[in-house]
Amino acid sequence: MNSTITLSQLGWQPVFQQQLTLEDYEQASIARILAHHRNGYALLTENGQTTLEMHHSLPAMTVGDWVLIDSDNRFIRLLERVSLFSRKAAGAKVAEQFIAANVDTLFIVCSLNQDFNLSRIERYLSIAREANVEPVVVLTKADLCQDSEEKRLQVQDLDSMLMVEVLNALEPASYTVLETWCRAGRTIAFMGSSGVGKSTLVNTLMGGSVQQTGSIREDDSKGRHTTTSRSLHFMPSGAVLIDTPGMRELQLTDCESGVNETFADIEALSKQCRFSDCQHQSEPGCAIQHALETGEADLRRVQNYFKLLREQARNTATLSEQRDKDKQLGKMYRTVQSHSRQQKKGY
Structure with a gap:
């Protein structure tokens, strides 16, 4: 890889440029994440490759992300993603x-x-x-x-x-x-x-x-x-x-709109059901069941649609619950640390 590279060669686009201030240009370097390792990230800037050590204060990041770093290669902020x-x-x-x-x-x-x-x-x-x-x-x-x-x-x-x-x-x-x-x-x-x-x-x-x-x-x-x-x-x-590595398992999370768009034909059918809360099983006036009976809809596709909707809903709820627990745990840690500091000042 060349020691120098332009931002456009890195995949830079106007949507990222719009997120920067004049101060950012003067005081920070723009870098893209090349790889994510156990101990940190490999970054590439216009001046060459560098590393960013893993730290609990860093936001969750991945390959393809754009970040700003200072002259000492310390993290400043993560740019808003387009995808x-x-x-x-x-x-x-x-x-x-x-x-x-x-x-x-x-x-x-x-x-x-x-x-x-x-x-x-x-x-x-x-x-x-x-x-x-x-x-x-x-x-x-x-x-x-x-x-x-x-x-x-x-x-x-x-x-x-x-x-x-x-x-x-x-x-x-x-x-x-x-x-x-x-x-x-x-x-x-x-x-x-x-x-x-x-x-x-x-x-x-x-x-x-x-x-x-x-x-x-x-x-x-x-x-x-x-x-x-x-x-x-x-x-x-x-x-x-x-x-990316070959994936033996790709569990969906927070993906309802993506599933609905992929199965737009079945989603459209569901809106034609007689009842707004139709479960698409044996309810009268179910447009999806009618489409299956007439051959308009494919059974495999209908079953996969509902499978993916259930999966993403279950995983999204589970992850949300875990995030809430992590927030509460973090709040408790900060309270304990604050109390400990106050006690030390009292001695």
């Missing part, structure tokens, strides 16, 4: 995990072999719509599939306006269809399950080996998990690329 991808942390842990920030286009990568899953694509579409980020579905491994066009049409049926591209690893020229979104100054992100060919795709677009790639396990046609951390790279086209 943010997050999820409920995997497993039983009650926490929200940030994935990437300030992304313009999300490439949702899904392979056409046994990994192909419409419900999973809808899940990724929901977080893209929630973040107000343009989604592009990228179907990989067409060389390992005999019905690639049929599957492409299945994805297109999810939304007639959705951009869907099919790639063949044996035909590198097929990757050129993605160049439209990889323009200079744009920030793109790749998300998908482990082993869908995401690392191979990233390496091809970068013109070199950025991520290690894994071979296919022949017993189940699934690839090996190779990308282990989120990272920011600079493409030959001038675009900024954020790669």
